[in-house]
Amino acid sequence: MIENKESFRLLYQAISELAAEMGDNQFETKSISLIFLDLDIEHEYFDKLFLAFIQYVSRHKGEAISYKNLLALIEDKMPRDLSLHIKHKIIIGFANNYLPELKPIADDIKSAIYNQVNKEIDLE
Secondary structure (H helix, E strand, C coil): CCCCHHHHHHHHHHHHHHHHHCCCCCCCCCCHHHHHHHCCCCHHHHHHHHHHHHHHHHHCCHHHCCHHHHHHHHHHHCCCCCCHHHHHHHHHHHHHHCCHHHHHHHHHHHHHHHHHHHHHCCCC
């Protein structure tokens, strides 16, 4: 079916378009897998991070889930340094798709980003 690199690129483009149509943007992550593809990070790192998040969430409930600890897990499991924006998108993506326990922190991140953007483009 898909036999060459151009076909994979077309498939990736189609998935990206669908994610954008679903609302994927700088504030919202609809596909965590697309982030990993964008960054050319192998699936094994997705698995390592997902497992680390599952283990963390199983040991910490509600307000015990720490933003700083989630950032530390990402830093520990990824093969290279990532920007804070990408780390935020990863947390939001896991909250949206796999771990609803992370939603309160994801919502806090989105609010902080939104407030920062509003301050930067204050039209008054």
